[in-house]
Amino acid sequence: MAALDQFPMQAWKRCVNVAQASRSLLQSAPLAGDELLREAIAKHLLMRRGIQADPSQVVITSGSQEALYLVSRLLLKVDDEVLVEAPGYQGTYDVVAQTGARIQSISWQALQQQPENTPKAKLLCVTPSRNFPLGHTLGLSSRLTLLAWAEQNQSWILEDDFDCEFATGPVVSALLGLSQNQYAYQRVIYTGTFSRTVFPALRLGYVVLPTELIEPFFDTA
Ligand SMILES: Cc1ncc(COP(=O)(O)O)c(C=O)c1O
Numbered sequence: 640m641a642a643l644d645q646f647p648m649q650a651w652k653r654c655v656n657v658a659q660a661s662r663s664l665l666q667s668a669p670l671a672g673d674e675l676l677r678e679a680i681a682k683h684l685l686m687r688r689g690i691q692a693d694p695s696q697v698v699i700t701s702g703s704q705e706a707l708y709l710v711s712r713l714l715l716k717v718d719d720e721v722l723v724e725a726p727g728y729q730g731t732y733d734v735v736a737q738t739g740a741r742i743q744s745i746s747w748q749a750l751q752q753q754p755e756n757t758p759k760a761k762l763l764c765v766t767p768s769r770n771f772p773l774g775h776t777l778g779l780s781s782r783l784t785l786l787a788w789a790e791q792n793q794s795w796i797l798e799d800d801f802d803c804e805f806a807t808g809p810v811v812s813a814l815l816g817l818s819q820n821q822y823a824y825q826r827v828i829y830t831g832t833f834s835r836t837v838f839p840a841l842r843l844g845y846v847v848l849p850t851e852l853i854e855p856f857f858d859t860a
Pocket residue numbers: 701702703704705728730766771799801831832833834839843844
């Protein structure tokens with residue numbers, strides 16, 4: 640749970656008042672979301688997660704749940720194989736299941752095996768920074784193994800960085816950041832959210848798309 644009893648309500652109200660006083664914000668926003676917010680997220684990802692993202696790759700969504708929904712619609716069709724980490728977030732299963740894809744659970748232990756032993760799939764959904772609900776973090780070598788698996792099988796990885804801000808232990812770069820250091824072609828789609836750091840009713844999340852997927856994403860959305 641977000642610590643709502645600690646939420647700085649007065650400061651929030653002041654910010655909302657300032658924002659609402661700006662008439663330009665009453666105009667409709669670009670399809671991908673407010674430009675300044677996307678720039679701020681791109682800067683934040685560079686500083687905190689080791690991700691290099693151009694703001695044009697960042698799309699604002701209604702929570703990371705909507706990001707997952709839009710990505711699933713873009714990538715998946717009936718009977719595609721999808722690996723979803725277990726235990727994991729039920730909402731991920733529900734969204735992927737809607738596409739008619741076949742879901743196979745993959746345990747935390749199995750995520751750490753050699754790429755050739757991991758089943759082939761079109762998409763892997765994973766929370767490497769902080770597993771939901773157990774809270775553990777996937778180490779560097781396991782992350783590199785997952786990237787190698789995606790590369791070998793030409794699969795996509797959906798990196799759900801839901802509450803990475805609360806991970807304990809050594810900070811590890813996001814899968815996407817590691818991938819950018821290793822591979823020219825990006826197979827990681829990154830989602831983030833402000834549900835835990837601000838408050839869940841805000842419904843503010845985002846997705847970072849590989850550049851090749853930006854156009855198809857908007858064609859499908
Ligand atoms: C692992 C995980 N991913 C995604 C979500 C959905 O987050 P959002 O509120 O941004 O839609 C949750 C919500 O609890 C979650 O636990």
